Amino acid sequence: MNTRMRRAAVAVAAGAMAVSLAACGSAKSSGSDDSSASSAKKGDDIKVGLLLPENKTARYEKFDRPQIEKKIKELTNNKAEIQYNNARQDANLQAQQVDTMITNKVDVLILDAVDAKAIQNSIQKAVDAGIKVVAYDRLAEGPISAYTSFDxxxxxxxxxxxxxxxxxxxxxxxxxxxxxxxxxxxxxxxxxxxxxxxxxxxxxxxxxxxxxxxxxxxxxxxxxxxxxxxxxxxxxxxxxxxxxxxxxxxxxxxxxxxxxxxxxxxxxxxxxxxxxxxxxxxxxxxKSYPQEAQIAAEMAVALAKGESLDSIAKDKVSSDSAKDVPSVLVPVVxxxxxxxxxxxxxxxxxxxxxxxxxxxxxxxxxxxxx
CATH class of the missing domain: 3.40.50.2300 (Response regulator)
Structure with missing residues (x-):
């Protein structure tokens, strides 16, 4: 299936703008029908898993991780527990890290996939365990609940x-x-x-x-x-x-x-x-990594608390395995x-x-x- 993208914003200063995407053909539901709000709401005492793909590119440890962690703490009055791992460009290691997050019973997972297709089974396992998944920077296959990246x-x-x-x-x-x-x-x-x-x-x-x-x-x-x-x-x-x-x-x-x-x-x-x-x-x-990171944090906290994503993600994106996923795409310069x-x-x-x-x-x- 091909994903078609339509850009709706051009200025970085305009904030968290979005781009509409659509997919052709059939696709399984992303689970986004119920991703905007869960039946049981939680307070600030949440567990957030953060999995980044590699450390050869300077951005992940220098910008993405600290900005995501900072925003999560800010949104939860410093009460959230954040569990972090870097896969060091190893897809098998990242799959093991997802298993660890499931064992540790995180409420939500922010995942930047090493291999977007290979991670699909791991995402399904997380969702089956009641964990919402935010695909970060790369559109991972599987029943993700939200997605943020750049155009x-x-x-x-x-x-x-x-x-x-x-x-x-x-x-x-x-x-x-x-x-x-x-x-x-x-x-x-x-x-x-x-x-x-x-x-x-x-x-x-x-x-x-x-x-x-x-x-x-x-x-x-x-x-x-x-x-x-x-x-x-x-x-x-x-x-x-x-x-x-x-x-x-x-x-x-x-x-x-x-x-x-x-x-x-x-x-x-x-x-x-x-x-x-x-x-x-x-x-x-x-690319404004702080902006992307803050959006991911907002999505993750909202999902963990059982809150709606409507005020965060105005648009949708589709992949081969998920459709109409609440999304925000950040413009570039x-x-x-x-x-x-x-x-x-x-x-x-x-x-x-x-x-x-x-x-x-x-x-x-x-x-x-x-």
């Missing part, structure tokens, strides 16, 4: 549009681009890829394309080396990288071959922002040298001192980042 197709479009802008007059049908996409086990990666292709196809030639296992920077580095050998160093006009970690791996290979071309990214990692400052990476996608101050610095991700250390100071001065 992932728009992320890919934003990256593709930025790459074309960086190429300028070099963006022709004969221009050769290398695409380094995310893992096939991540449904977001498929949507990033879809969005990027919708912008790039017909405008440039995709000379080489890879689906990178586990979003690994090392794998991206190897793929870039292979692409350089196959396409030719002088023939590569630009690189689409689905995230910042892989962009770093690709850029290492490009530098070793003496190639300087625009490279995209996503997640606004500190190292990526510094590469943007120096011109090694053209852009990243800035293209991050370049032009808006570092208005994005990562303004939102408190980093300070100028964090970015403009040592060897980056001169480059920061050149772009007026002080």
């Amino acid at each position: 992932n197709v728009q992320v890919g479009k934003t990256q593709g549009e930025a790459l074309l802008k960086a190429l300028g007059g070099k963006a022709t049908k004969s221009s050769k681009i290398v695409m380094i996409n995310g893992s096939v086990t991540d449904p977001n990666a498929k949507q990033f890829k879809e969005g990027a292709h919708s912008v790039l196809d017909g405008k440039v030639t995709i000379a080489k394309e890879y689906d990178t296992k586990e979003w690994s920077p090392d794998n991206a580095n190897s793929e870039m080396e292979t692409a350089i050998s196959a396409v030719g160093a002088k023939n590569i006009a630009g690189v689409y990288s689905a995230n910042d970690g892989m962009a770093g791996g690709a850029i290492t290979a490009l530098k070793a071959a003496g190639i300087t071309v625009p490279v995209t990214g996503q997640d606004a990692e500190l190292a990526a922002v510094q590469r943007i400052v120096t011109g090694e990476q053209y852009m990243s996608v800035f 293209s991050l370049t040298t032009d808006n570092i101050n208005d994005t990562v610095i303004k939102d408190g991700f980093y300070t100028v001192a964090d970015i403009c250390t040592g060897k980056y100071k001169t480059a920061c001065d050149k772009i007026g980042l002080k």
Whole structure:
């Protein structure tokens, strides 16, 4: 089944905006008919399980976890018990962690799946045990009660549009681009890829394309080396990288071959922002993780207390196994040298001192980042 997304918001300042999604064909009910309110309401003394997928990407431990935990405590007068685990990119380990959460009798589970399809049985087990599940950042299969993420197709479009802008007059049908996409086990990666292709196809030639296992920077580095050998160093006009970690791996290979071309990214990692400052990476996608995290916390607390999600999630999303799941999608922004101050610095991700250390100071001065 294909999920179709319709974006309804464009400004980050507008808050927790939503995008309507629909699915075609038949699907089992997500259980959302009763997810907005349960028969027995609870107070602030709740148990919340939080399972994040990996720790190679800086965002999960630096932004997502602390923001989710902070908001849950705020919403429950510091009475909620939060149980946390990171799967370290191991789908089997994450399944075991779900089992542990079931054994520990959490009231609700916030889950960012390592493998969105493989986790389906674990989600079913949790739901059978009376635990509501909030799919976080990735649309996990199974009877989830709520979902929050970013407009992932728009992320890919934003990256593709930025790459074309960086190429300028070099963006022709004969221009050769290398695409380094995310893992096939991540449904977001498929949507990033879809969005990027919708912008790039017909405008440039995709000379080489890879689906990178586990979003690994090392794998991206190897793929870039292979692409350089196959396409030719002088023939590569630009690189689409689905995230910042892989962009770093690709850029290492490009530098070793003496190639300087625009490279995209996503997640606004500190190292990526510094590469943007120096011109090694053209852009990243800035996503308000605090906003996404706070929405997930609000959903989880409401579900654990047996309260309605109507005031939080105005729209619906469908997957292959669930339909009409209450959802909130947060908009994104293209991050370049032009808006570092208005994005990562303004939102408190980093300070100028964090970015403009040592060897980056001169480059920061050149772009007026002080």
